[in-house]
Amino acid sequence: MNNTDRKLLIKYLGECNHQWLFTRLSSVDGMSVCQICGKMVWDGEKVINRRTFTTRDDMMDLYGAVVKAGKWDEFAQYCYEQHGEKGAPCWDDDAWLFCLSGEGYEDRCQMVAEWIKEASHE
Numbered sequence: 001m002n003n004t005d006r007k008l009l010i011k012y013l014g015e016c017n018h019q020w021l022f023t024r025l026s027s028v029d030g031m032s033v034c035q036i037c038g039k040m041v042w043d044g045e046k047v048i049n050r051r052t053f054t055t056r057d058d059m060m061d062l063y064g065a066v067v068k069a070g071k072w073d074e075f076a077q078y079c080y081e082q083h084g085e086k087g088a089p090c091w092d093d094d095a096w097l098f099c100l101s102g103e104g105y106e107d108r109c110q111m112v113a114e115w116i117k118e119a120s121h122e
Contacts, residue, residue: 001113010050053106
């Protein structure tokens with residue numbers, strides 16, 4: 001997955017793709033400020049929280065956003081049309097979308113990115 005698609009998915013989730021700027025306030029303390037949303041974190045806090053879209057949590061958060069937008073049926077239909085022969089054992093079963101084998105999360109996240117790019121879904 002490329003950075004453009006990651007940014008697209010982060011935006012779809014309603015999150016900030018933080019761009020941290022480190023500032024030194026004194027010789028001991030420092031903080032980082034996101035140049036986009038203004039969030040500040042002090043040294044020692046977890047600064048990098050970028051999503052990789054390679055995990056089950058990322059995939060489920062994306063699917064949750066699709067459901068919350070009321071677009072699950074539209075998304076599932078798109079997936080079947082674009083990827084059904086590659087992954088869907090049964091047209092009546094959404095289980096293949098959820099990577100029950102524990103593999104393929106990035107592929108499923110990429111499908112969301114492709115679906116979003118296909119048309120405006122917001």
